[in-house]
Amino acid sequence: MTKPRSRQVRPGSSRSRVNAAGRAVRAGVQTSDDIEVIENWRKAHNKVLNDWQASLRAKCKNREVTFAQRLKRRRTIFDKLARQPGMELCRMHDIVGCRLIFPDMESLYDFRTRFLQNRRSAHEHLKVDRDPYPYDYIQVQHPTGSGYRGVHDIFRYVARSQESKPWDGLQIEIQYRTEAQHAWATAVEIAGAITRSETKFGKGSEAEKDFFRLSSEMIARSAEGMSSCYPELSNTELIERFDEIESKTGTLRHLRHVKMAETAYTEMSKQGESKAMVLVFRPENLTLAIYGFADLSSASNYYFGRERENSEEDIVLVRVAGELKKAYENYFSDTTNFIHLMDRSRELLK
Template sequence: MVYINDKEVSKKELNRISKRIVENAETIEDLQKLSDFRAEHSKIIKSFVWSLRSIINNKKIKLSNNRNSIIISQRLKRLPSIIGKLKRFPELRLGRMQDLAGARIILPNIKDTEEVANYLKNKVYKQKDKNNFLFIREKNYILEPKEDGYRSIHQIFKYQGKKEKRLEGYQIELQIRTKLQHQWATSVEIIDSIKQQSLKTGGGDIYYREFFKLSSKLIEYIELNKDISEISKELDRLRELNREFNILKTLSSLRVITKRLEEITGEGYLILILDYKGNSIRYIQVPEENISRDYLMYEREYKEDTNNVVSVSVENLKNLRKAYPNYFLDAREFVTTIGKYINNTEE
């Protein structure tokens, strides 16, 4: 049994909604329940992020001295992403989806990512009933990168219901990645957005897939201080792809300018409407209690449009551009990183 707006909803009902979505037979009521269920996770992800910040500030965890550069952010999964995932994995059900709410921590280097990942799973959240959250499992895509080159550590945590008993068992996902891994991942999302690719889900043009896979290998060598000359053939191929398809030039020519974003203050969430054709971002501040209704309203309003609708926590506004450079089509750091090694820093 789960709760939506304080009302009990059976997992069988969520399963039926999942099935109707896969069959393209969902109703407006189904989407509202989905949005309400997603919004319930905002209560626990907020608590989780608060605890993460406390942990990072705790001197017991051994991190590099550059703690001020660490970025922690949170988001609620976009409706098109939820629907797309259900259709890619027809056996998956809403009640078992682990990333309806997610947090991300971006750290300076590999050593810090390993330290944080091990500290969370082996010390802070290891014991049942001790804290608000319990570590469930981990996928280490740094040790074993995905086929497309994606590298990060994913951890799943379960809420133990110490403060919100009715939400006991809800799961959230934490992504732990380095700054360079973040540059790579957000650049992939930018190409997906502006070139109508699907690289993030395993699709897209073969030359983009090859370029990003090779650039991930380069980043791995940079981060691990390996001898770059060992991948000279890969670098040559990166140069060829870049010359032929102008990938770095395309990325460096993009930018969305948004004014007065830093002036927003207060509690709640921020809904961003990303209009890449108009080179603009519209933002709406929403109280936490209204996030389900308003998020779904804007997602439905722009359903047939090229605009993307996303929701982030207002607490992250200070570092919003750093946490989500893809929203601003800002791949400058990735272009600089890769360009330095293929002698083609196209600014």
């Protein structure tokens, strides 16, 4: 009896051809063939994601952790190529990723330590021998100085069978955040959606970027007993600087009043659990539509079709166990956690 052929998308082009397509996109001279090459490369990463998510989900059982996975959107890949001129597409390590959100620092590091110690797969853990580990953005400041905090692990896929050889070398990023760190990152993305400034990628005004650097420092001190971007400031100086920036930007005030998708999510929840969802965010009017699907294949077909037809929409395909809203909070109206942390920080740091 012959074995059934894998339904996973295989990489269809050489690494050099993929990199050439990426360079064409960066130069703005991409052809339809370049787009097809990149789409194939992107979709091929689903094999790596599926293998990893199953293992991580199993390890999350009976733990207080929120898990989510995602495939990077084509437009986001293009934006990253434009932002990083030296980036070759084949070296982009976060085309697929998993995110784990923990209540506190202790549970985050405990889970990660146990996971890495008990890991039996042959997949290569990149830069793990560096000291300090360069992707621990809690212990080492993020290279952008943005205030982002969290830990990332990057793995290179190593095939365990001849059948899996085509995916050899593809990469995946595993993100670990505390709930406080996730609340901050959520607020950054929501603010970017409001202003179209993409503060997350360093494109916002200097005042808006400083708002989030200062808020990161306040949250790190009050919620985790640590420092972030401004360890040299006293608590009084920190709050004074924050108040000055807030008076200029009104960012916290805007976040208190954002409304995007609470109703849509509630209605979707009433219809029963979906195996996969497609989220369509329209920045021009701050609305979000959510489409539920009974299976991942149907959701994928809708996602790729809609993405081809609507380049300006922010479209996300998600398959999340349970807490969709919590894991992808940046696509919903709930900034409550960030606002609560900021209000609490002011009280504790007075």
